[in-house]
Amino acid sequence: MTSKIGLKVASVVTALYSGVATAAYQLNFSRGATRLTEDIYDLHNLMMWIITVIFCAVFGVMFYSVYAHRKSVGHKAAQFHENTAVELAWTIVPFFILIAMAIPATKTLLEVRDASNPDVTVKVTGYQWKWGYDYIKGEGEGVAFLANLSTPHDQIYGSETKGEHYLLETDRHLVLPVGKKIRILATAADVIHAWFVPDLGVKQDAIPGFVRDTWFRAEREGIFRGQCAELCGKDHGFMPIVVEVVSAEKYTAWVAETKKAMAAAADDPDKKWVLADFKVRGEKVYGSICVTCHQANGQGIKGAFPALDGSKVVKGPKSGQIDVVLNGRPNTAMAAFGKQLSDTDIAAAITFTRNSWSNSTGEVVQPSEVKAARK
Amino acid sequence: MSAVIDSHGHAHDDHGGEDHGHPSGLMRWVSTTNHKDIGTLYLWFSFIMFLTGGVMALTIRAELWQPGIQIVQPEFFNQMTTYHGIIMVFGAIMPAFVGFANWQIPLMIGAPDMAFPRMNNWSFWLLPVAAILLVSSLAMGGAGVGWTMYAPLTTQAGPGMDLLIFAVHILGMSSIMGSINIVTTILNMRAPGMTLMKMPMFVWTWLITAYLLIAVMPVLAGAVTMTLTDRHFGTSFFNAAGGGDPVLYQHIFWFFGHPEVYIIAIPAFGVVSQVIPAFSRKPLFGYASMVYATSSIAILSFIVWAHHMYTTGMPVAGQLYFMYATMLIAVPTGVKVFNWVATMWKGSLSFETPMLFALGFLFLFTLGGFTGLVLSMTPVDVPLHDTYYVVAHFHYVMVAGALFSAMSGIYFWLPKWTGKMYDETLGKWHFWLSLIFFNVTFFVQHFLGLAGMPRRIPDYNPQFTEFNEISSIGAFGFGLSQLLFLYIVLKCIRSGEKAPQKPWDGADTLEWTHLPTPVPYHTFENPPTVK
Amino acid sequence: MSHAAPTHNYYLPQPAAYPIVGSTALLLMTVGAAMWFNGYAFGPWSVLAGAAIMVYMMALWFGKVISESEGGLYTDRVDLSYRWSMSWFIFSEVMFFAGFFGALFYARTLSVPDLSSIDNKLLWPDFAASWPTSGPYFTDPFTPMAAWGVPALNTCLLLTSGVTLTIAHWALKENKRGLLNFWLFATICLGVLFLGFQAFEYSHAYSELNLKLTTGIYGTTFYMLTGFHGFHVTVGTIMLICIWVRCLKGHFKPDHHFAFEGVAWYWHFVDVVWLMLFVVVYWL
Numbered sequence A: 001m002t003s004k005i006g007l008k009v010a011s012v013v014t015a016l017y018s019g020v021a022t023a024a025y026q027l028n029f030s031r032g033a034t035r036l037t038e039d040i041y042d043l044h045n046l047m048m049w050i051i052t053v054i055f056c057a058v059f060g061v062m063f064y065s066v067y068a069h070r071k072s073v074g075h076k077a078a079q080f081h082e083n084t085a086v087e088l089a090w091t092i093v094p095f096f097i098l099i100a101m102a103i104p105a106t107k108t109l110l111e112v113r114d115a116s117n118p119d120v121t122v123k124v125t126g127y128q129w130k131w132g133y134d135y136i137k138g139e140g141e142g143v144a145f146l147a148n149l150s151t152p153h154d155q156i157y158g159s160e161t162k163g164e165h166y167l168l169e170t171d172r173h174l175v176l177p178v179g180k181k182i183r184i185l186a187t188a189a190d191v192i193h194a195w196f197v198p199d200l201g202v203k204q205d206a207i208p209g210f211v212r213d214t215w216f217r218a219e220r221e222g223i224f225r226g227q228c229a230e231l232c233g234k235d236h237g238f239m240p241i242v243v244e245v246v247s248a249e250k251y252t253a254w255v256a257e258t259k260k261a262m263a264a265a266a267d268d269p270d271k272k273w274v275l276a277d278f279k280v281r282g283e284k285v286y287g288s289i290c291v292t293c294h295q296a297n298g299q300g301i302k303g304a305f306p307a308l309d310g311s312k313v314v315k316g317p318k319s320g321q322i323d324v325v326l327n328g329r330p331n332t333a334m335a336a337f338g339k340q341l342s343d344t345d346i347a348a349a350i351t352f353t354r355n356s357w358s359n360s361t362g363e364v365v366q367p368s369e370v371k372a373a374r375k
Numbered sequence B: 001m002s003a004v005i006d007s008h009g010h011a012h013d014d015h016g017g018e019d020h021g022h023p024s025g026l027m028r029w030v031s032t033t034n035h036k037d038i039g040t041l042y043l044w045f046s047f048i049m050f051l052t053g054g055v056m057a058l059t060i061r062a063e064l065w066q067p068g069i070q071i072v073q074p075e076f077f078n079q080m081t082t083y084h085g086i087i088m089v090f091g092a093i094m095p096a097f098v099g100f101a102n103w104q105i106p107l108m109i110g111a112p113d114m115a116f117p118r119m120n121n122w123s124f125w126l127l128p129v130a131a132i133l134l135v136s137s138l139a140m141g142g143a144g145v146g147w148t149m150y151a152p153l154t155t156q157a158g159p160g161m162d163l164l165i166f167a168v169h170i171l172g173m174s175s176i177m178g179s180i181n182i183v184t185t186i187l188n189m190r191a192p193g194m195t196l197m198k199m200p201m202f203v204w205t206w207l208i209t210a211y212l213l214i215a216v217m218p219v220l221a222g223a224v225t226m227t228l229t230d231r232h233f234g235t236s237f238f239n240a241a242g243g244g245d246p247v248l249y250q251h252i253f254w255f256f257g258h259p260e261v262y263i264i265a266i267p268a269f270g271v272v273s274q275v276i277p278a279f280s281r282k283p284l285f286g287y288a289s290m291v292y293a294t295s296s297i298a299i300l301s302f303i304v305w306a307h308h309m310y311t312t313g314m315p316v317a318g319q320l321y322f323m324y325a326t327m328l329i330a331v332p333t334g335v336k337v338f339n340w341v342a343t344m345w346k347g348s349l350s351f352e353t354p355m356l357f358a359l360g361f362l363f364l365f366t367l368g369g370f371t372g373l374v375l376s377m378t379p380v381d382v383p384l385h386d387t388y389y390v391v392a393h394f395h396y397v398m399v400a401g402a403l404f405s406a407m408s409g410i411y412f413w414l415p416k417w418t419g420k421m422y423d424e425t426l427g428k429w430h431f432w433l434s435l436i437f438f439n440v441t442f443f444v445q446h447f448l449g450l451a452g453m454p455r456r457i458p459d460y461n462p463q464f465t466e467f468n469e470i471s472s473i474g475a476f477g478f479g480l481s482q483l484l485f486l487y488i489v490l491k492c493i494r495s496g497e498k499a500p501q502k503p504w505d506g507a508d509t510l511e512w513t514h515l516p517t518p519v520p521y522h523t524f525e526n527p528p529t530v531k
Numbered sequence C: 001m002s003h004a005a006p007t008h009n010y011y012l013p014q015p016a017a018y019p020i021v022g023s024t025a026l027l028l029m030t031v032g033a034a035m036w037f038n039g040y041a042f043g044p045w046s047v048l049a050g051a052a053i054m055v056y057m058m059a060l061w062f063g064k065v066i067s068e069s070e071g072g073l074y075t076d077r078v079d080l081s082y083r084w085s086m087s088w089f090i091f092s093e094v095m096f097f098a099g100f101f102g103a104l105f106y107a108r109t110l111s112v113p114d115l116s117s118i119d120n121k122l123l124w125p126d127f128a129a130s131w132p133t134s135g136p137y138f139t140d141p142f143t144p145m146a147a148w149g150v151p152a153l154n155t156c157l158l159l160t161s162g163v164t165l166t167i168a169h170w171a172l173k174e175n176k177r178g179l180l181n182f183w184l185f186a187t188i189c190l191g192v193l194f195l196g197f198q199a200f201e202y203s204h205a206y207s208e209l210n211l212k213l214t215t216g217i218y219g220t221t222f223y224m225l226t227g228f229h230g231f232h233v234t235v236g237t238i239m240l241i242c243i244w245v246r247c248l249k250g251h252f253k254p255d256h257h258f259a260f261e262g263v264a265w266y267w268h269f270v271d272v273v274w275l276m277l278f279v280v281v282y283w284l
């Protein structure tokens, strides 16, 4: 144990000395992938220099005094206790230092906030606990999908070894073109989240009921990872963001492909399903959406999320459950899933819950019933 | 009615028989109206809360020791973060300084007691109510909403949230009552000759703090009341569907919250302003400018709140304004730092435990202030907001700042309060262990923040493992060091050597110059005259 | 026991159990309320029990204070302490209302206009900002409260009550006890009348205007601001009744009557809050 700690301390010291920011011992901002992250990097360094100088000056004086004016070496105390000139000086000088800091900060800020003339606009919606993306303007308009955490449960809770992108990986990537100005319109469906990707220099709170914007222009291709940065409940630590920046050609190809896939996946809302097939479909929806709260065994989490196994609502009339899932329950974490999921997915999830665990209504809720229940 | 004010300043109606009518045993503490008893109650309460909040912090650090979910579930982790923050701020640090105020203000201004002794008792005895509410809140399923209790996450939370809200109401009542008492005592109970500009710096800082408390605690009460009605009565303060705005909550909260951080810091400044001159054997440098600087900090603290909200998307003009205003606070704070250093300059310094903690405060608080300045720059704050950099910043100013200052004050006044000396060697050990482990815990968190690790998460990507391990080791070391502190205090009370009237030759306020050690139960029944 | 002459003239009370009783009452009330809001049956009873204990405790505590005051224990120094403390207490109340007024200003000048901004069209395509509003989603129609009916009348009532209270105070200082009792009583009547009208106004709003607490941000700010004000008027009226009873019992001297003045300050404060409410909640 001690030797392990010793090793750790030694390695930190080495890292500090060599000043090499390895991935594990990164000591400063990363320079990021946009011009603004470079600016912020430089601004921060400038500040650190100024602060270090002041710090050394102030505490140089203090430690000199600690050393030279000790009672134990017989130093006698002087009795002065004010000096207007000195006091004025150390009020005014810091003021000017602050102005010197404020000027570059203002410049950078004005750039950071200039979201005008974007090439692509994406609406980003925070849900408990995943992100939804809608391309609403520019190339790719019309593409929309949800991105869920894709780290397996066993890596989080179990012994399975953790991958390199543990907790920072999603089933779908937000794909965007390199060198283009991307405007992000952030909003949320339930509580406040924040869309945070360090290497792109963006962090924007996603506030339910409001749309707030930010932007970035990635200067190089690559995959950039981030995560939700505003406490949003139980799985706040588990809603990562993965942005994949690709060349213009690749982006065009991706858009075409995604649109085709979306069209193919679109369900016929009037299709009639049979129980067996629909339960399989429902299990998938349940497993990706409902499971975080109501749990795989349908028991929920006591005190926070009700059990669906044996729930009166689930075993009761279909209309009641359709209403809960479509419109949610106000002032609770139970969101209005009507805004996130298709009729078919909702119907499938409901069918699954009504025929799983100890629930066995034997009923199939058809997509058309959900469609009819939508206002 | 035959009530007269006797020589002990007590009214005696008809219970002549009892010894001054004082109950003994538990009832002595429950019904006491003596500022010293109440001060002691506050200090012990705050220490218990500190241990409670500390155990929660250790739960957090233990879970963060390795990536993956090991010992607590995410929901519970969030609750630990929330209750740790609330308990440390409202339960540990604030009551600790109110304890100092109770003990010291009457002694330092030559008053026989606080202005309203019965209300003083109630200010204290509201705190256990709040503590019970907090515990039951956790038992009722808790509320993992962060100490900032942002809407609308709070709207979703379970019944634990309501108990949390009521706990905040009660804490607010306690603070307001306590502060009114303090302000009134300072303004109206000074000994003849004790003009405002002759008051010890500690008294000044409390006058200013109490003013801040009276101004902002009601605002917090309002904010949580709005949360309560949004939760249960269908109001739309923080609900966009009805024309409200979740960000409104943040504005109201931080209008309270920013002054709150100075409520924590300013009495700490006060303690240090007593300790440094005493051990430098030299008067406080720039007394008048200290008073003005502290007042400026208090006034400025009302107009900078939105620096906690740079990423909410407020208009750029707002961001610029809040950035400039926030930076301005560095000026008066700098004045204070420079004055302390100038007090030491050409003094005759000795380094007993109180002085060591005061120097630790000075050094590390300034470091925390500098990271605050980094955060005040909007473009730099955007990538740092809600990351561990912020956690590092505020633990530097609150733990190495306020907590170290409280430690310094305890060591400084313990002889006066108990009549006995603490063990100097152990005290020094306590200081050095605290200093080292504190930095091990929190210095590395700056790097985590810079690398992008968000706060309030129970699990993280393996790239952050090393620094988290270091931080967790530091936290356990720091926690254990505080047990040493408990031992030192108990040892001092039970078997410390007898302390002289004035163990610190540089100390010059009334409690040292006019009163025996230990301070008698009743003091200054005949007010001293201050030249 | 030697009843020596006071060496300093500040009255320090003996140990007292009122606070711990009050704390117990508060614990019962808060736990009860929390349970009540979450549908536990014992909640209301706990609140009731707590409130009863609280009222009982306050009666005892204030009774004690009154007897100390009448017993001549409160010297000028003590009197000054009460003055400082009452001023600071009122300051804290000012800040409490400031929070709610702040919410109203914020909604009117920032959040509501923002909800109909270009970007927010994405979420609320049909919302046009105007005041009063119940927000982009709650579209149940309602009629806002008009300023020039009952509210204007209430303004007159409260302003008049400020005048009658001042007359009563003048009478007290001139030691005209009959006038004092009469004008104080008149003040109380005006206060009660105000509350009656406000209750009427609320029921009118609920039954005829469809204006409810749940009517979006307008209903929210309207009821919360006027409601908290009404609560303060209620407390003020109770305080007035208390000092009126004391006046009838012959308490207070022309040169020593802080309780009276404290209540008067409080009443004027409530008055000023109303004026601001009238302007920004009802009128503009």
Ligand code: HEA
Pocket: A051, A054, A058, A093, A094, A095, A097, A098, B148, B261, B262, B264, B265, B307, B308, B326, B327, B329, B330, B331, B333, B334, B335, B337, B365, B366, B367, B368, B369, B370, B371, B372, B373, B375, B376, B377, B381, B384, B385, B386, B390, B393, B394, B397, B398, B401, B402
């Ligand atoms: C005791 C408590 C305390 C104190 C004193 C401070 C002091 C300061 N704080 Fe801190 N702060 C907190 C407690 C405190 N803070 C807490 C609890 C939070 C997080 C809340 C949460 O989200 O949970 C926070 C968060 C916080 C943020 C928001 C970060 C974020 O969430 O994104 C910001 C941003 O501006 C900030 C800034 C400052 C500044 C500029 C000061 C200044 O007062 C510092 C001034 C001091 C100095 C600058 C050093 C001494 C000066 C000199 C030696 C003079 C010369 C110097 C120069 C000219 C540079 N703080």
Ligand code: HEA
Pocket: B050, B051, B052, B053, B054, B055, B057, B058, B060, B061, B081, B082, B084, B085, B086, B088, B089, B093, B145, B146, B147, B148, B391, B395, B398, B399, B402, B403, B441, B455, B456, B457, B475, B476, B477, B478, B479, B480, B482, B483
């Ligand atoms: C003044 C206030 C104060 C104080 C003193 C502390 C003290 C400590 N804090 Fe605290 N902290 C806050 C105020 C404070 N904190 C606030 C406001 C937040 C934000 C909350 C939020 O995000 O909502 C926060 C958040 C916070 C976090 C971030 C949590 C998260 O984002 O999820 C962490 C993580 O490391 C942390 C750690 C610690 C540690 C290790 C200590 C240590 O100093 C504690 C040391 C004390 C003890 C350990 C107790 C004494 C020892 C015993 C009882 C014996 C048992 C000990 C052993 C067996 C070793 N704190």
Ligand code: CUA
Pocket: A126, A127, A129, A192, A193, A194, A228, A229, A230, A231, A232, A233, A235, A236, A237, A239
């Ligand atoms: Cu979403 Cu945190």
Ligand SMILES: [Cu+2]
Pocket: B257, B258, B261, B305, B307, B308
């Ligand atoms: Cu702040």
